Amino acid sequence: MKYIEISGLYKRFGDVNAIENLNLYIEKGDIFGLLGPNGAGKSTTINILCQLLEKDRGSIKICNEELRRSDANIRGKLGIVPQDLAIFEDMTALENTMFFGSLYGLRGKDLKEKALKALEFVGLEDTKKLSKTFSGGMKRRLNIACGIVHNPELLILDEPTVGIDPQSRNHIMKSIKFLNKNGCTIIYTTHYMEEVEAICNNIAIIDKGKVIASGSKESLKSIITDKNKFEVMVNDITEINEKELMDIKGIDSVEFKDNKIIVSIDREINGLNEFILYISSKSIKILDIKSKALTLEDVFLNLTGRKLRD
Numbered sequence: 001m002k003y004i005e006i007s008g009l010y011k012r013f014g015d016v017n018a019i020e021n022l023n024l025y026i027e028k029g030d031i032f033g034l035l036g037p038n039g040a041g042k043s044t045t046i047n048i049l050c051q052l053l054e055k056d057r058g059s060i061k062i063c064n065e066e067l068r069r070s071d072a073n074i075r076g077k078l079g080i081v082p083q084d085l086a087i088f089e090d091m092t093a094l095e096n097t098m099f100f101g102s103l104y105g106l107r108g109k110d111l112k113e114k115a116l117k118a119l120e121f122v123g124l125e126d127t128k129k130l131s132k133t134f135s136g137g138m139k140r141r142l143n144i145a146c147g148i149v150h151n152p153e154l155l156i157l158d159e160p161t162v163g164i165d166p167q168s169r170n171h172i173m174k175s176i177k178f179l180n181k182n183g184c185t186i187i188y189t190t191h192y193m194e195e196v197e198a199i200c201n202n203i204a205i206i207d208k209g210k211v212i213a214s215g216s217k218e219s220l221k222s223i224i225t226d227k228n229k230f231e232v233m234v235n236d237i238t239e240i241n242e243k244e245l246m247d248i249k250g251i252d253s254v255e256f257k258d259n260k261i262i263v264s265i266d267r268e269i270n271g272l273n274e275f276i277l278y279i280s281s282k283s284i285k286i287l288d289i290k291s292k293a294l295t296l297e298d299v300f301l302n303l304t305g306r307k308l309r310d
């Protein structure tokens, strides 16, 4: 069932077309990844969806009903975890969570119980200190508790893992999967393709305010079946020139990591032969060659000619 359907969405800020004819739909029960580089239009899209920003034009339907401004019914079903932390530094975790719960109409015993449950869920139940003493990861987790306190049926998270430690990141990833298993539809925006690969089932890749590809992870990767990717370990990487490699016919992209070259090669043109000849011509030894799985980063690179994170 189409849960959310966005069609022909436009938003302009002065001279900047932040969103330009954006179309996408999200199924109920999805963990839907909105993946794109900085400035692609992710936050603008979800701010319009959350009614924090007015669209210039276009249609947003939730359960087949056109979203109207200040629709209280929809607001109650939505949980929002904004990119910029929305917590009060001079309040404790419980006070913050209860404050946001009260905005959603929760009161009394029910409010406190739900706030404690949300804090337990993000692993902050025992914290009595003021939020200003929290680490970045703890603040991010509190931000999530404030967004889920009223048990929303749709949770929108805008880059919730920016600048946090790996432990908090893992906690957030696990929490999102758990919420989803319990019936919550999730929209997750990020420019970290690893996160999208790890938790999302359906994805829209957006760039310059438009959806450039959408579908399941597998269907997106099948866009680039004409490429092979290899990881080549060599004894000395210093003599290898990126431009010379890119000049070899059939070589699509090259990346260097320690003493490894990660190279994407056109299947049609047998560039691997030429690549090996080039390496040998420099008297460099190949220690290992592995075939590598394609990633969403490769899909983005293939579609735009740019990296997700430059």
Ligand SMILES: Nc1ncnc2c1ncn2[C@@H]1O[C@H](COP(=O)(O)OP(=O)(O)OP(=O)(O)O)[C@@H](O)[C@H]1O
Residues within 6 Å of the ligand: 013, 014, 016, 017, 018, 036, 037, 038, 039, 040, 041, 042, 043, 044, 045, 191
């Ligand atoms: N309030 C605003 N005023 C002017 N320009 C804006 C405003 N909000 C966004 N923009 C511009 O609109 C474009 C899309 O921005 P948006 O924040 O939606 O991108 P994003 O994909 O969320 O990027 P990021 O990951 O950096 O948050 C950018 O060029 C941005 O500079």
